[in-house]
Amino acid sequence: MTQEEYKIYIDKVIRRVEAARLKVSDYHIVKIVAISKYSVSNEISNLYKIGQRAFGENKVQDLKAKAVELEDLPLEWHFVGNLQKNKINNLLDINPTLFHALDSIEIAQELQKKLEAKDMTLDALLQINSAKEESKYGFMPEVAADRYAQITKECPNINLKGLMSIGAHSEDKEIVKKSFETTYEIYKSLDGATICSMGMSGDFELAIECGSNMIRLGSVMFNK
Numbered sequence: 100m101t102q103e104e105y106k107i108y109i110d111k112v113i114r115r116v117e118a119a120r121l122k123v124s125d126y127h128i129v130k131i132v133a134i135s136k137y138s139v140s141n142e143i144s145n146l147y148k149i150g151q152r153a154f155g156e157n158k159v160q161d162l163k164a165k166a167v168e169l170e171d172l173p174l175e176w177h178f179v180g181n182l183q184k185n186k187i188n189n190l191l192d193i194n195p196t197l198f199h200a201l202d203s204i205e206i207a208q209e210l211q212k213k214l215e216a217k218d219m220t221l222d223a224l225l226q227i228n229s230a231k232e233e234s235k236y237g238f239m240p241e242v243a244a245d246r247y248a249q250i251t252k253e254c255p256n257i258n259l260k261g262l263m264s265i266g267a268h269s270e271d272k273e274i275v276k277k278s279f280e281t282t283y284e285i286y287k288s289l290d291g292a293t294i295c296s297m298g299m300s301g302d303f304e305l306a307i308e309c310g311s312n313m314i315r316l317g318s319v320m321f322n323k
């Protein structure tokens with residue numbers, strides 16, 4: 100695909116996002132985070148040239164490597180994967196725009212300690228295991244609001260901005276929809292939360308219709 104063809108391709112993706120958000124309301128804004136985990140720096144800079152600024156990775160070492168390789172570009176880096184304790188310093192080194200996957204009290208407490216020591220703050224989202232799947236990380240829906248309040252209170256260097264969830268792993272659209280609705284309901288109940296990060300390449304239109312205002316698109320943005 101030439102760069103010109105790629106631009107036309109991305110215009111089509113953006114038109115799909117537009118159509119979905121307009122079904123919600125003229126005022127419903129949706130931000131696209133391009134997940135670059137299957138892509139190399141060259142592909143990221145091609146997408147940047149079309150106008151994309153926000154990129155995300157799900158492994159700390161990849162995030163760091165790409166952020167360093169592309170440090171001359173004014174990109175926003177998001178971290179969307181599970182964070183292990185021994186990777187916290189590496190993550191904080193690149194001062195990410197948003198950490199989408201805060202999924203335990205233990206990691207929140209560890210992050211708080213490191214942030215305090217570095218005199219930094221970090222914007223983050225609480226991850227919800229909305230369909231209660233064993234294969235997924237995140238807080239169970241029943242306890243999510245309480246844990247959100249607890250982290251807000253006990254971890255002053257973590258700025259919780261809202262929620263993130265991965266749609267249910269199912270071919271049944273109704274089951275996926277239900278998982279998005281579960282997350283959106285919790286999101287609406289939270290005081291001051293502004294980001295609801297739901298929807299990936301295979302289900303972003305449904306996620307937007309369920310209230311998502313941040314979508315994480317990997318394969319569809321890079322035409323994989």
Ligand SMILES: *Cc1c(COP(=O)(O)O)cnc(C)c1O
Binds near residue numbers: 180265299315318
């Ligand atoms: C890989 C990944 C995505 C993007 O997945 P696609 O299906 O390629 O769009 C989104 N969110 C998370 C947490 C991911 O790991």
